[in-house]
Amino acid sequence: MTTASVPVAAVPDQPACAADAGSWCAEFYKLTNSDFLARSADTIVSTTFNVSLIVVLCVLARYLIHRAINRVVDGATNSKISRIVGRTPRLRGNATANGTATPRRAQRARTIGSVLRSIASTVILVVGAIMVLAEFGVALAPILASAGIVGVAVGFGAQNLVRDFLSGMFMLLEDQYGVGDIIDAGEASGVVEAVGLRITTLRDHQGTVWYVRNGEILRVGNKSQGYAVAVVDLPLSHSADIPSASAVAARAATERVAEKDVADSVLEPPELLGVEHVGPEGVTLRLTVKVKPGRQFAVQRALNAAIADAFEDAAVPRPTVFPAADARPSMP
Numbered sequence: 001m002t003t004a005s006v007p008v009a010a011v012p013d014q015p016a017c018a019a020d021a022g023s024w025c026a027e028f029y030k031l032t033n034s035d036f037l038a039r040s041a042d043t044i045v046s047t048t049f050n051v052s053l054i055v056v057l058c059v060l061a062r063y064l065i066h067r068a069i070n071r072v073v074d075g076a077t078n079s080k081i082s083r084i085v086g087r088t089p090r091l092r093g094n095a096t097a098n099g100t101a102t103p104r105r106a107q108r109a110r111t112i113g114s115v116l117r118s119i120a121s122t123v124i125l126v127v128g129a130i131m132v133l134a135e136f137g138v139a140l141a142p143i144l145a146s147a148g149i150v151g152v153a154v155g156f157g158a159q160n161l162v163r164d165f166l167s168g169m170f171m172l173l174e175d176q177y178g179v180g181d182i183i184d185a186g187e188a189s190g191v192v193e194a195v196g197l198r199i200t201t202l203r204d205h206q207g208t209v210w211y212v213r214n215g216e217i218l219r220v221g222n223k224s225q226g227y228a229v230a231v232v233d234l235p236l237s238h239s240a241d242i243p244s245a246s247a248v249a250a251r252a253a254t255e256r257v258a259e260k261d262v263a264d265s266v267l268e269p270p271e272l273l274g275v276e277h278v279g280p281e282g283v284t285l286r287l288t289v290k291v292k293p294g295r296q297f298a299v300q301r302a303l304n305a306a307i308a309d310a311f312e313d314a315a316v317p318r319p320t321v322f323p324a325a326d327a328r329p330s331m332p
Contacts, residue, residue, distance in 0.1 A: 055128065237320075
């Protein structure tokens with residue numbers, strides 16, 4: 001920036017531009033008494049202004065984008081959309097009656113929002129850094145080429161991490177499971193305690209915490225989505241009267257599910273399917289009850305106890321050697 005002024009004769013050891021009173025060269029020379037800084041004054045001022053403008057614009061863009069993402073996340077958990085989604089049968093557990101989100105839906109929204117904010121911050125930082133380097137006259141082509149080579153090398157080394165990240169993203173977007181769900185992830189099964197982009201944390205019935213990489217989950221069975229089924233297998237002796245034993249079991253199950261401590265968990269009346277298995281040790285009847293998600297194991301235990309007492313009172317013969325139980329232990 002220069003202003004019209006009367007030239008002043010320059011001192012022999014100062015730059016010629018310092019003779020222009022009011023110029024940046026003269027001001028820099030007056031403050032620093034440096035010939036180099038005085039000659040570079042215009043470049044320093046213009047570069048500083050451009051870099052400051054770039055930084056301010058990047059900070060402003062980051063603030064506006066983060067604010068927009070936060071508004072979308074808040075809207076996804078508290079707006080009318082939540083009330084509509086809360087009445088959808090498949091996602092009935094994602095919202096409460098007043099439209100506010102459950103912890104599961106809120107966690108999904110916050111996790112996705114965090115990812116979007118991180119991506120936005122990274123893109124803005126990279127673009128801003130490139131623009132700042134361009135202001136200093138740095139050749140960007142070699143840097144970009146080197147960055148591409150490094151990115152390829154890092155990509156090969158971190159492909160498992162990338163796979164975990166992408167699997168976590170799709171898992172959250174598709175709502176495959178959430179905190180509080182009982183799932184079977186293959187090698188590990190249990191109650192979901194935390195869901196992240198790279199790791200899913202499970203706690204099994206023995207209290208062991210399992211950290212499962214999302215990229216290693218090839219298939220997952222969700223026992224808490226929509227509804228669950230309590231399955232009760234009833235072993236009987238070969239000499240048992242099957243119709244009579246079936247009637248006793250059905251009556252005991254119907255009476256038990258009507259009691260207060262179980263009734264709130266039951267969605268449909270018990271259904272006696274009949275003979276499930278005939279083996280050398282005896283005959284197995286199967287009874288099922290549709291229940292609320294996650295309540296199948298409690299209802300199953302209650303029905304087992306009630307039907308066992310009913311069989312004892314009715315003198316229904318039971319096998320002396322019971323059929324082998326499932327190798328996998330039941331969940332709490």
